[in-house]
Amino acid sequence: MDSADDRQSALDRLRPELKLAAGLVPVVGPALAQYIDDHAERRRARIAAVGRSFSSESGADPENLLAVAAAHERLSDLVADVMESAQRTSSERKLAAFGRILASGFLAHDDAAVDELELIHAAVRDMEGGHLRVLDRLAQSGAGPTQSSAHHLGVPDYELAAMFPNGVVVVYAILKTLERHGIAGPMTPPSQDLDQSILWSIWDFGLLLHRTILKAS
Missing domain, CATH: 1.10.10.10 (Winged helix-like DNA-binding domain superfamily/Winged helix DNA-binding domain)
Structure with missing residues (x-):
């Protein structure tokens, strides 16, 4: 039988909104464990898709984006927001769009560009x-x-x-x-x-x- 520590470790891998739903299940059985693993893998795949789109548009590695964002607070916030949005969609077209948004921010990384990109991100995020x-x-x-x-x-x-x-x-x-x-x-x-x-x-x-x-x- 799974221990309380095993269950907590599994729940820690979930986003907050899913922890509540998972909390309804008293024991982390095979079905819930598989669900958690599949969900985490989908999130990683979506972030990877954004990274590929970013590299295709900018010619740079995602590591370069993170290095630039570390020195620009608003760009850093935009990167975090875009990555959060990316994890919530399965649309390949939106994932590619999110990568293009980050590429535009990376190539410009000034406040005027971020102003526009925040509007663009909000629009793309709300579109299904x-x-x-x-x-x-x-x-x-x-x-x-x-x-x-x-x-x-x-x-x-x-x-x-x-x-x-x-x-x-x-x-x-x-x-x-x-x-x-x-x-x-x-x-x-x-x-x-x-x-x-x-x-x-x-x-x-x-x-x-x-x-x-x-x-x-």
Whole structure:
């Protein structure tokens, strides 16, 4: 039978929010032990993926990033925040984006750059697969890959809603997240007419994300 020390050692490897759930299990049996090990391995793999993306974009080793961050408090905080976010997603596209964010911070490491990267990180962190699908569709509405948002046509909300099983109920939760981060917004005002569609368009910040940070690999 597992000892109390074995159980505590296993729990110590978990993040705080998982310790509470694991605490409901009185004994660290094989299933819980395997769950803890798998969870820890996934976290390591995600951090490694961010490191590979960082190296690909910057041409430097992640150790170099940590050395530079040690001398710049705000960059150090950004690295910690990005790594925490990375451990909470399985999206390869987001993990690559997190690496690009760190590469940008490493190459610039000044306050103005960190100001921007904090906004970019917050936007990417809050986006899941549904947000990325909508972002891709909105980005496709332009006349060309170098055009500003002024040259992008709006996409009707009913067309975006058709991408999801629960339609409008889900897509507006997604659109409002994009709007809150300055990524996209409505081109036409709300209407009392329920049959009138609203056009949504990508904004310049959304294009910046789509073309650089969240670009397809």
